[in-house]
Amino acid sequence: MDLKATNRDIGSATVVDISGRITLGEGSAALRTLVRQLLDHGRKQIVLNLADVNYIDSSGIGELVSSFTAVKKEGGELKLLNLTKKIHDLLLITKLFTVFDVHTDEQKAVSSFTS
Amino acid sequence: MRVSTQRIEVTLETLLESVDLAEDITLRVANAVGFDEEQGYRIGMSVREAVINAYSYGNNQDRARRIFVVFELLPAHMVIHVRDQGAGFRLEDVPDPLAEENLLKTSGRGLFLIRSFMDGLDVTRPQSGGAEVIMTKRYPASRAASPAGASEA
Numbered sequence: 001m002d003l004k005a006t007n008r009d010i011g012s013a014t015v016v017d018i019s020g021r022i023t024l025g026e027g028s029a030a031l032r033t034l035v036r037q038l039l040d041h042g043r044k045q046i047v048l049n050l051a052d053v054n055y056i057d058s059s060g061i062g063e064l065v066s067s068f069t070a071v072k073k074e075g076g077e078l079k080l081l082n083l084t085k086k087i088h089d090l091l092l093i094t095k096l097f098t099v100f101d102v103h104t105d106e107q108k109a110v111s112s113f114t115s
Numbered sequence: 116m117r118v119s120t121q122r123i124e125v126t127l128e129t130l131l132e133s134v135d136l137a138e139d140i141t142l143r144v145a146n147a148v149g150f151d152e153e154q155g156y157r158i159g160m161s162v163r164e165a166v167i168n169a170y171s172y173g174n175n176q177d178r179a180r181r182i183f184v185v186f187e188l189l190p191a192h193m194v195i196h197v198r199d200q201g202a203g204f205r206l207e208d209v210p211d212p213l214a215e216e217n218l219l220k221t222s223g224r225g226l227f228l229i230r231s232f233m234d235g236l237d238v239t240r241p242q243s244g245g246a247e248v249i250m251t252k253r254y255p256a257s258r259a260a261s262p263a264g265a266s267e268a
Contacts, residue, residue, distance in 0.1 A: 025131045062221035093231050095213050
């Protein structure tokens, strides 16, 4: 299944519920477009809820990194929520678990933004 | 696709769809020779990453070029070859994605994932040209001694 996403605004934060695959091609491109659109609309506190993302490859990992740096460049923050075991393990072995702010509780993720 | 008991050869076009196709075939082969779902996922992702490399960098998305995937079912382990028709590269020239200066790069993790998920990884430059990524994976201990179940993939 290709990537699907729905946004929920909670105060100044936007939670993006993502499902499907973040892989080379449409999945990665869809995530890129989504994050750029949020930034264009001034939404700079972004939580990506990955609970229903069942697969991610190196391109998807690269797109997460790209999104992270794009949001940071605009003065915002991008956080990850509800990683599946596979994505958790991939972020661990690629040392990106220490780069991303990863949460398991949505309320805590939303309230953790610094500004 | 040519199929025999011990060797499976697949020739793919340089298309984005070939990445998913290569992974699907790999999952079938891995399942047929006795790998469980978790190991199948790791082997499938490794082949996926090798084919992504071939598609994006080796063949530079040139549809006229081909990607060759070979599964060799040896007595104790499986060897998977992914060859492209590009300029080739040396494994030692690939930057370490775990180095501090590379952590936030958006690419360059594919071979690292293969190394993490497989028992062996090598890259050669065959005489026929291109780069050949060679991956090995030992069969699970629960598997019967002789290769079996791969007469169809």
